[in-house]
Amino acid sequence: MGESKKNNNNSLKTELVFGKHNYKFMFIGLACIALGFILMSGGGSDDPNVFSDAIFSWRRIRLAPALVIIGFGIQVYAILSKPKTD
16 A cells, blocks of 8 residues: 555656746746846936936837837747647
């Protein structure tokens, strides 16, 4: 009787919620989001009395938010796509 329980525990496999395909796209989306937030940072002035126009650069206004939105889109795709079965 103890032997059947032992064999039964070995036959149980831990199944992940998502497949390898999904996790790959999740990490790609996470990297896109992180890169977008990194590109948004900076542009401030060390002296509070001096205004810097660097905060209005194309990189901070257009590119970085677009990367963040694309990253979130990739995350949605990764969550909603069915894992590939082999």
